[in-house]
Amino acid sequence: MAETTTVQSLDRAFDLLELLCKSRNGLTIGAMSAHTGLHKSTVHRLLASMCARGYVVRDGETSVYHAGMRICELSGCIMDNIDVIERARAPMERLSRETGETVHLVMQDERDIVYIHKVESVSGGIRMFSRIGMRRPLYCTGVGKAILATWPEDEARAAWRASDIEACTEHTITTEDGFLRELTRVRRLGYALDNEENELGVRCIAAAVLDFRGRASYALSISAPLSRMTDERIAELRIPLLAVRDEIAAALGG
Known part of the structure; x- marks a missing residue:
């Protein structure tokens, strides 16, 4: 009793x-x-x-x-003791197996993203130049744009203005108006695209991993050679990407 x-x-x-x-x-x-x-x-x-x-x-x-x-x-x-990579490892490996493509997990650090985990594609073709620990600017990566789209617009604009804007490729967005329009598009779609903006010959689809505030410091992406990443393929990949993103977010309390 x-x-x-x-x-x-x-x-x-x-x-x-x-x-x-x-x-x-x-x-x-x-x-x-x-x-x-x-x-x-x-x-x-x-x-x-x-x-x-x-x-x-x-x-x-x-x-x-x-x-x-x-x-x-x-x-x-609790948040300090959560091992993000351990929580994300198995879902990322499953996503890579299901799609046959390379999957990345990044975290935001100041005006950059840092690659913290990667599952390499088993499909062959070109090898991504990304590596664990590599830093890239927020503004020109799919994962970076996915993260910034979860921030209030004034904070996203401040991040843009604090960045050293340069064209990584001929496709990089280099104007503030274009950048803000892109973030509006990301918010509407629920995912971001990197259309050869960071690396020529590579296209990726990315989604932010939301925390309990609806804001993100982490993002997940699927990357592949341009030849495999048609618009139709992007539409197919969106569903498993967002499902695994939600699974990881739930494991992290988002």
Whole structure:
């Protein structure tokens, strides 16, 4: 009986905590009681325990309760301990096997992306010049544009203006208006393309790995020689790419 009571208490405490985390302006005991169907005395008792540990704070003037910063501290610890590559490795290998193409995982660092994992194509043809640890500008890569499209436009524009814009190939977008139009297109489609903008003879489709805020610091891409990456092939690859992207994002809490 005691074990059942303990589990029930935990469930009720988590219900209250999740409710507070989703409330922008906080809630009173009465409001939480109405939301959960719990008696006010039960709500008060559970909140007192959570307040004592910093998971909940109470405004002394209004008696409104808010989620405490202890939640942020723990979420930061969780994110610091997540091994992104380990979470992404198996899905990326499966995606490469299914598509027969090279798959990359990158992370954003300042105005660049850095390749942090790569699964090489088994289909042959030209070999991608990318390598683990290589840095490329955000603005001229499919993965970079996918990441920037998740940012507010003023931040994306600031990243563009802070970059040393140059044409990596004859296809690189080198005007701010063209760049912003491209990000609008990426937001509409849900994925980005690199049409030989970073490397001649190579085309890729990329998708940002969203975090819990709907923003991205990581992105996934499928790259292949231009001869294999027709518009029809891009349309085919979009579905497995986005599915694996979502799988990785879920594993990372996105």
